[in-house]
Amino acid sequence: MTDREGSAPGVVDEYGFDPAFRDRVQPVVERVARRVFRAGLVIEGAADWKGPVVFVANHGGFLPIDAIVTKALLDPHIEGAGVRPLLEDYTFTLPWVGLWATRLGCVRASQENAVRLLSRGEPVLAFPEGVKGAYRTLFERGRVMRFGRGGLVRLALRTRTQVVPVGIAGPDEAYPVFARLEKPARFVGLPFLPLSPTFPVLGPLGLLPLPARITVVVGDPVDLHEIAGTATPDEACILRVNEFVRGRVAELVGRARSARPPAAGRAAGRA
Amino acid sequence: MGTKTTTKRKPGTGAGPLRLAVTGCQTLIGSGVLAALDRLGPVGRVVVFDLQPPDTADPRVAFHQLDLTRPGADAEMAEVMAEERVSTVLHAAFLWDAVRDQGWAHELESVGTDYVLAAAIAARVTKVVVTSSVVVYGVSHRLPVPIPEDAPLNGERTLPPFRDKVAAERAVARFAAAHPEVCTTVLRCAIVLGPSVHRIISRTLHRPVVPTLMGFDPLVQFVHPDDVIEAFLLCLRGEHPGVFNLAPPDAMPLSDVIRAGGRTALPLPHVLAIPGAGLLWAAGIGDLHPSYLSMLRFSVVMDGTRARAALGFVPRRTRDTVAAFFGREGAP
Numbered sequence: 001m002t003d004r005e006g007s008a009p010g011v012v013d014e015y016g017f018d019p020a021f022r023d024r025v026q027p028v029v030e031r032v033a034r035r036v037f038r039a040g041l042v043i044e045g046a047a048d049w050k051g052p053v054v055f056v057a058n059h060g061g062f063l064p065i066d067a068i069v070t071k072a073l074l075d076p077h078i079e080g081a082g083v084r085p086l087l088e089d090y091t092f093t094l095p096w097v098g099l100w101a102t103r104l105g106c107v108r109a110s111q112e113n114a115v116r117l118l119s120r121g122e123p124v125l126a127f128p129e130g131v132k133g134a135y136r137t138l139f140e141r142g143r144v145m146r147f148g149r150g151g152l153v154r155l156a157l158r159t160r161t162q163v164v165p166v167g168i169a170g171p172d173e174a175y176p177v178f179a180r181l182e183k184p185a186r187f188v189g190l191p192f193l194p195l196s197p198t199f200p201v202l203g204p205l206g207l208l209p210l211p212a213r214i215t216v217v218v219g220d221p222v223d224l225h226e227i228a229g230t231a232t233p234d235e236a237c238i239l240r241v242n243e244f245v246r247g248r249v250a251e252l253v254g255r256a257r258s259a260r261p262p263a264a265g266r267a268a269g270r271a
Numbered sequence: 272m273g274t275k276t277t278t279k280r281k282p283g284t285g286a287g288p289l290r291l292a293v294t295g296c297q298t299l300i301g302s303g304v305l306a307a308l309d310r311l312g313p314v315g316r317v318v319v320f321d322l323q324p325p326d327t328a329d330p331r332v333a334f335h336q337l338d339l340t341r342p343g344a345d346a347e348m349a350e351v352m353a354e355e356r357v358s359t360v361l362h363a364a365f366l367w368d369a370v371r372d373q374g375w376a377h378e379l380e381s382v383g384t385d386y387v388l389a390a391a392i393a394a395r396v397t398k399v400v401v402t403s404s405v406v407v408y409g410v411s412h413r414l415p416v417p418i419p420e421d422a423p424l425n426g427e428r429t430l431p432p433f434r435d436k437v438a439a440e441r442a443v444a445r446f447a448a449a450h451p452e453v454c455t456t457v458l459r460c461a462i463v464l465g466p467s468v469h470r471i472i473s474r475t476l477h478r479p480v481v482p483t484l485m486g487f488d489p490l491v492q493f494v495h496p497d498d499v500i501e502a503f504l505l506c507l508r509g510e511h512p513g514v515f516n517l518a519p520p521d522a523m524p525l526s527d528v529i530r531a532g533g534r535t536a537l538p539l540p541h542v543l544a545i546p547g548a549g550l551l552w553a554a555g556i557g558d559l560h561p562s563y564l565s566m567l568r569f570s571v572v573m574d575g576t577r578a579r580a581a582l583g584f585v586p587r588r589t590r591d592t593v594a595a596f597f598g599r600e601g602a603p
Contacts, residue, residue: 012490012522012523012524014416014417014490014522014572015416016489016490016524016570018524089412089413092412092569093412094486095484095485095486095487095540095541096485096486097486098412098486098487099486099487099488107416108412108413108416110415112415112416113416116416
């Protein structure tokens with residue numbers, strides 16, 4: 001049992017998160033993110049997130065590179081075990097991808113899982129666009145899709161969770177999708193497969209992301225209760241707050257996209 | 272599970288000693304409870320319904336040969352139960368593994384449960400304890416983590432060979448709602464791992480090479496057979512209506528289990544292994560139903576807190592059960 005370095009068996013949590021694996025792999029992920037994806041993190045405002053906090057970001061990409069890269073960049077700024085990204089169901093049906101995401105701390109997106117993690121004080125990274133955000137095509141690049149039916153806002157209001165909007169630029173370019181293949185994807189139990197310059201031409205390898213620059217901008221926390229203006233929000237109020245949060249995320253995405261220097265400044269982005 | 276020394280007791284009358292009926296005396300739980308009768312408090316009579324007599328010489332145990340798949344089994348059972356003034360029924364006549372004869376499984380598990388419940392009402396018993404299993408929740412990546420008792424039962428969709436266990440559970444739930452005067456308990460066991468267990472999973476882990484699926488390493492929970500028997504004794508002794516998960520407090524990655532036993536993992540690509548197992552099953556080779564492979568793919572972690580709080584059931588950890596199974600004392 002001691003042959004696996006640094007990791008004792010049985011220390012995974014009920015989701016399969018293995019802190020020892022995270023400590024071993026995350027530095028590699030961060031190096032790859034900075035070298036290959038020239039990833040950069042901008043934190044607007046103070047990074048003193050206290051109590052239960054949910055980072056709300058736009059989604060992008062067939063494989064969860066947005067979540068993995070954002071987690072690798074954010075974790076040094078967070079005390080404790082790090083942020084727990086909530087990913088689409090289909091991620092966990094993919095071999096290796098689902099396993100490694102799980103061991104790094106990713107969890108299947110569901111209300112119950114979010115509440116469970118938040119009640120333990122673990123920060124959560126949510127992608128409320130859901131699968132619609134993951135399969136955005138080239139022609140919808142940079143757009144932030146509908147944030148579900150406001151479940152996340154409802155949850156945050158109920159549990160008095162701090163909401164921090166995050167804008168991520170890059171995954172849409174890392175996955176230039178011409179079209180979504182939905183019918184053939186259903187055969188293999190996936191919600192969609194991308195039709196891209198690399199897939200299906202290169203086979204499963206074509207599902208790997210292209211080395212596009214990824215920029216993550218973390219905004220100021222949003223006080224949902226203040227925006228709701230009431231202690232007992234109704235459905236219309238929830239949808240209004242939901243739309244407000246989506247607006248903030250869209251704003252940050254715009255800033256993340258424009259913050260990226262043109263091709264000439266590539267070397268500078270390495271830091 | 273050796274037979275305990277028998278002590279003679281006077282046959283009980285009225286609400287005194289326990290008068291128990293057991294179905295399925297060859298199963299792990301049926302035989303385990305029969306071997307541990309002395310830990311049940313005063314026992315007046317134990318009526319065993321099965322095709323084969325139990326391996327016990329206890330004079331309190333009376334064997335009544337009965338085929339649960341035969342129409343009319345309920346009336347016969349009710350008659351014997353009323354005659355013996357049975358107050359408590361332990362329904363353990365369920366199959367451990369997937370069988371090829373699904374028609375027989377349906378008659379035994381689904382229809383058989385209907386018969387047992389009908390007989391229980393006809394004989395006016397006051398308590399019914401039913402064995403169930405984690406498989407009723409099914410296996411998929413969408414399972415709640417950990418699985419609470421009120422989670423939907425998706426077993427028939429994701430584990431088709433166990434659909435009759437789900438049907439039996441639904442029948443018990445309807446029975447419990449319709450007869451609140453009967454204390455109805457359902458215990459859903461995690462996968463039992465022990466040397467005396469002849470389930471396919473125990474058998475597989477006994478072999479030097481264990482098949483796994485490439486790129487998947489699910490969390491698994493194993494419960495020790497002695498702990499399972501203990502939970503049933505708790506429910507037969509006390510009044511614990513409801514459904515309870517019998518789950519250890521922890522879970523382990525499958526790879527750690529294989530490593531703990533010094534076994535070699537044989538990773539197979541799931542896109543080939545699942546259809547391949549389906550072909551072997553259809554051809555009548557081996558006893559591995561392809562749906563078992565989804566247990567090698569997705570984690571199944573039950574929430575055992577309700578049983579801990581209500582029954583005081585504190586099972587061994589998965590790690591200790593695994594260590595005991597591989598013949599090592601204590602956790603590594």
